[in-house]
Amino acid sequence: MSTSPSSVPAAASDGTRPGAPGGLPGSAAAPEVLQVAGLRVAYGGNNALDLERLSLRQGEVLGVVGANGAGKSTLVNAIAGWSRGTPRVSGTVRLDGVDVSALPAHRRARAGLLLVPEGKLVFGQMSVDENLTVPGDVHDAPGRHVYDREEVFELFPRLRERRGHLGSQLSGGERQMLGIGRALMLGPRVLMLDEPSIGLAPRLVSAVLETMRTLAGKGLTILLVEQNVRAAIEVVDRLVLLERGRVIVEGTASEMRDDPRIAEAYLGGGHG
Ligand code: ATP
16 A cells, blocks of 8 residues: 555646546546535524535545634534534535434444544543554445554554554644544544644644545545645645635635635735
């Protein structure tokens, strides 16, 4: 298995990925894996999210960006069936065409809808090895690969070096890798990441994000919430800009790089 992030192809100028012709992961002919419609979340009288529709094709990386409080976490939490507090949630979430909206979070996770939350999915008092021991009752299924510990180590060699350390002793970047590793061991169909770059050194930000490209190249569908638009736009196929819970603009990475709402507010007025 090739695990070198540097071997990941960059986006072509038309926003497509080289080597991804029709039918291959992420292309327009790939099946829609996740479909969200009419998703609304309100806390008391405040609408935190009001989303008409959003869909992801197999092998696609969709970035969701926006300022603090735009509703990014609310979106991935609602898709995963998680809630902070007691929001009112309505709308439909379909995974491979199956409506999972009525399922609690743990059943959506079993179905392959996995969220690595902000703050990660790591047990501080357990070693890296122990963190990478997940219940053995998940198995490969069409479109789902259950990673084993060795495969996680191939993807993130740093974790192998730190395998005896406690979760609490890891750096932010290592914890992020561990959280992603744990999610991969649960056989994701869709992997959602909430701000994976937070607190990471710039070198690690690109390494972690480019690993998402590697995973997408193997057919994994990824929803990436990021504040670091400059880094995210390098690895996503499409980007959605949220403001006050609504989609303001959406397009391919290259379209969005040229969109003034993205360029001026998030890329410092140019392509950087
Ligand atoms: P950040 O990057 O700061 O996490 P975000 O884009 O992820 O921002 P959300 O955390 O989804 O934004 O918040 C969206 C809106 O919902 C905000 O107005 C926020 O104040 C509100 N909100 C989020 N969680 C709660 C909660 N538990 N109770 C009340 N309001 C909430």
